[in-house]
Amino acid sequence: ETGVTQTPRHLVMGMTNKKSLKCEQHLGHNAMYWYKQSAKKPLELMFVYNFKEQTENNSVPSRFSPECPNSSHLFLHLHTLQPEDSALYLCASSQVEYGLAVTDTQYFGPGTRLTVL
Amino acid sequence: GQNIDQPTEMTATEGAIVQINCTYQTSGFNGLFWYQQHAGEAPTFLSYNVLDGLEEKGRFSSFLSRSKGYSYLLLKELQMKDSASYLCAVMDSNYQLIWGAGTKLIIKP
Numbered sequence: 001e002t003g004v005t006q007t008p009r010h011l012v013m014g015m016t017n018k019k020s021l022k023c024e025q026h027l028g029h030n031a032m033y034w035y036k037q038s039a040k041k042p043l044e045l046m047f048v049y050n051f052k053e054q055t056e057n058n059s060v061p062s063r064f065s066p067e068c069p070n071s072s073h074l075f076l077h078l079h080t081l082q083p084e085d086s087a088l089y090l091c092a093s094s095q096v097e098y099g100l101a102v103t104d105t106q107y108f109g110p111g112t113r114l115t116v117l
Numbered sequence: 118g119q120n121i122d123q124p125t126e127m128t129a130t131e132g133a134i135v136q137i138n139c140t141y142q143t144s145g146f147n148g149l150f151w152y153q154q155h156a157g158e159a160p161t162f163l164s165y166n167v168l169d170g171l172e173e174k175g176r177f178s179s180f181l182s183r184s185k186g187y188s189y190l191l192l193k194e195l196q197m198k199d200s201a202s203y204l205c206a207v208m209d210s211n212y213q214l215i216w217g218a219g220t221k222l223i224i225k226p
Contacts, residue, residue, distance in 0.1 A: 004159070042121065042216040043160075043204070090159070096212075104212060105150070108159040 003027040004109035006091050012115045013081065021076040021112045023091030031096045032074040033106065034066060037088040049074065050096055081116045088113050119143045121217035123205050128223045129195055137190045137203050137220045145210020151179055151190045152204040154219065160204055163190070192222075200224045 003026045013019050025032060034046040046060045049068040065077040074091055092106040122140045129135040148167040152160040166172055166181035166188060178191040192199055205217040
């Protein structure tokens with residue numbers, strides 16, 4: 001148990017569906033991340049939120065829409081996905097302290113296994 | 118471009134020692150991380166190296182050579198539960214994590 005929870009753990013959806021992934025961290029961190037993990041590929045950073053502000057959007061298609069209502073919760077809204085979007089979606093959190101040399105270790109949730117039909 | 122290289126898969130025997138290598142080329146360096154990920158589970162933090170040398174933590178040790186852009190994770194007294202993927206990641210000058218594709222370690226009795 002890393003202190004980061006994700007729901008649902010598994011999701012199957014059609015290309016015309018709309019669904020949302022949820023992440024919650026119980027570590028008191030101020031930064032949260034969405035990653036995509038595909039088989040035999042490096043983790044792909046999708047979005048970063050520091051202090052609830054989005055600071056990173058790595059050219060992610062608009063069919064993925066993040067939402068961060070507070071520093072403990074992060075959502076990923078999905079609509080009109082493609083089969084190639086099938087992957088494990090991981091949420092992570094960390095404590096970022098500017099001006100200090102900190103490790104910024106990220107703690108991950110168990111992920112949502114998404115299958116797009 | 119930025120790149121992290123690590124072997125795709127390794128096999129070792131229970132009770133033995135295995136070394137998983139990671140080489141990197143990144144824009145700046147602010148530390149190197151190793152994570153363990155069991156199938157279907159979250160990656161979990163193992164180690165962080167920012168200075169050259171060996172960091173030991175129980176059965177696991179991690180080594181860094183910044184001049185060579187090289188790190189390794191050493192696992193001793195292997196147990197079946199060590200079967201997992203091991204992810205190498207480097208924090209670049211912008212404090213972004215650059216990830217390797219992971220090394221799948223298979224432990225045989």
